[in-house]
Amino acid sequence: MNIFSSTFTTLEQALNYSSTKQKIISENIANADTPNYKAKDVNLSKSFGSDLESSIQAYRTDQRHFTYKPLSSELTKVFVQNNVQYNNNGNSVDVDKEMSNLASNQIYYNALIERTSGKFSSLLNVIKGGR
Template sequence: MKLFSNTFQTLENALNYSGTKQKVISQNIANADTPNYKAKDVQFTASFQNELQASIHAFRTESRHYDFQMKPPIQSGIVTKNSLQYNNNGNSVDMDQEMSDLATNQIYYNAVADRLNGKFQSMQNVIRGGK
């Protein structure tokens, strides 16, 4: 039996995701005027789906069975947006979108940090015996 279930680990992973997204957004903003720079993004769902597919282990018991083609796992959820170009110099950073993503990520981070703080306060209340 786990003492804290998976709540703290899930909240920690959410904070790590938000931190990674913050770094990527900051890099995009810093390179907004760099020629041929391609904007990057953090995609949790693509990484999650890839991990689900990589965790499936299939064993062929009959030669007529289909063989599974496993993709190599993505090391991180950071992807480059190659299909977009907003400037004549080949740069694909949209400053309005980046600033919007920055604000959204800040709200997400604050919500997760507040939830984590509430969990710690609940534990502290239990340790003190409800006092």
Template sequence: MKLFSNTITTLEKALDYSSLKQKAISQNISNVDTPNYKAKDVNFKSVFQSTLDQTITANRTDARHYQFQGVPSTQKTIINRNDTSYNHNGNNVDLDKEMADLAKNQIYYNALIERVNGKFNSLQTVIRGGK
């Protein structure tokens, strides 16, 4: 959805990141007692880079200008955390950390939704002529 700026598109990508993070956290919580399960996490850097690759464009108005191209991200978005083991059965899910991440992600999601609502309210105000 591209209305008047890239703001709504960027907010949409941020909501996609939050949704992916929510899925990873919920998988970790649901597999807290599964033997040899390795916790999953979302790599913010690769999601951010793919968003930049898709939303930033530049036009060259002179041949002397530098080429502007985003470098495509080759990193995986969802990664497994294999560096720790909290339980005797090989599982590395820390329930307290997952619950804290869940709360943080919920706050992030709510802030994004408020921002999207603000953008649409601004558009409605403009369409109505400021009334």
């Protein structure tokens, strides 16, 4: 018997992805001046994408609205960007891009935390009997 809906699992996977992305961005920024350091990035997993596809339902109220397109099915992995070089010393870290990624990842993480908190608040309300 599953007490919680699949939403908690999906939120957990999204938080894990965001946490991994935060670590990779931090590594990239920390090594911005390291000679021959290659920037890294993170992809979404097949399982995360399929969980989202099964938990997200799109309802179009008008035929002119965009249709729901599921996430791409890329493998989960941290990969190195080998074919890019921004500095003369062989370093491929673009600090401005990394800071932008850091800010957007922080917004994404905060949204996930808010959603998780809302789910737990709903459960607490049910447990207390609506009081």
